[in-house]
Amino acid sequence: MATLIDKPIADICDIARLAGEAILEIYQRDFEVQTKSDQSPLTEADLAAHNVIVKGLQAATPDIPILSEEAADISWQVRQTWQTFWLVDPLDGTKEFIKKNGEFTVNIALIHNNKPVLGVVYAPVLDKLYFADENGSFLTENGATRRLKVEAPAVGETVKIVGSRSHPSPDLAEYLTRFENYEMVPVGSSLKFCMVAEGAAHIYPRLGPTMNWDTGAGHCVAEQAGATVCQLDGSALLYNHQESLLNPYFEVK
Incomplete structure (x- = not known):
């Protein structure tokens, strides 16, 4: 730095x-x-x-x-x-x-x-x-x-998906249909990024509103541990690149 x-x-x-x-x-x-x-x-x-x-x-x-x-x-x-x-x-x-x-x-x-x-x-x-x-x-x-290093789920392993404890999203139910075997782990704050970073969870989908300041630090922790942090279409999650500081939906895995 x-x-x-x-x-x-x-x-x-x-x-x-x-x-x-x-x-x-x-x-x-x-x-x-x-x-x-x-x-x-x-x-x-x-x-x-x-x-x-x-x-x-x-x-x-x-x-x-x-x-x-x-x-x-x-x-x-x-x-x-x-x-x-x-x-x-x-x-x-x-x-x-x-x-x-x-x-x-x-x-x-x-x-x-x-x-x-x-x-x-x-x-x-x-x-x-x-x-x-x-x-x-x-x-x-x-x-x-x-x-810290992320851990991908092994074949047949239960996928641990971390989600918001205080901000459940109606879009999450549809997202979860892609998994045959998963476990939801509710956690508050940017600890969700950190759980993926340390291998305690496999995926963090955010299908609800967040602001730039909610995610910047956790984004770095997860990414430097080997996670991919991106919008649902695969494009980068960027900061202060437009007037609105509202984040799009994103996924950490």
């Missing part, structure tokens, strides 16, 4: 961990839930993590712009000039945070030429840190770090 940022990926992992600490402080006590204009939930943890990440990234890479879910009101006129930028979801899986099931993450991705080239996904409750760049995809947990 030396060609794009001077800071090593370890520094970005540290920023994600700090954001996770800010989230956990709020997670362990009572908190209020607000509703944003798109009817999605917002908590003080989203904002606390956002502030930690923006402060850290601005200090580490002052010349690289930041697009965060909690500060996404940046005009297309400005964004379309960006060749390289940080893409951040400070708390991915706010519904899981509110349910207190632990399945939420901090997502930080570096996008270059509309593609993720660095990704960090941190699950604070699980204390699992996924990170990826051109050197590969890795997971740190229980004090140890290991390289």
Whole structure:
């Protein structure tokens, strides 16, 4: 990554961990839930993590712009000039945070030429840190770090398909008809990408709405572990390549 940022990926992992600490402080006590204009939930943890990440990234890479879910009101006129930028979801899986099931993450991705080239996904409750760049995809947990590699299902093996816990899609039922033998694994947040990356699931089809910041970091983690991340027609899943930040349907396998 030396060609794009001077800071090593370890520094970005540290920023994600700090954001996770800010989230956990709020997670362990009572908190209020607000509703944003798109009817999605917002908590003080989203904002606390956002502030930690923006402060850290601005200090580490002052010349690289930041697009965060909690500060996404940046005009297309400005964004379309960006060749390289940080893409951040400070708390991915706010519904899981509110349910207190632990399945939420901090997502930080570096996008270059509309593609993720660095990704960090941190699950604070699980204390699992996924990170990826051109050197590969890795997971740190229980004090140890290991390289991740996707695993294709063997002939006759039950296909493990990971899907959204809080956003079921009516299109998924039709998609599942192509499989003779499958098991659905419901999981929240960008952990779905990470499960494919570490071989805990085989396929993640997303047949429902997501935004750029929901997927950038997990996309990088899965791709650098050997997964293919693409739209349903096989074309690339791109970032900030148009005015809308809404992703098309996609598939990770």
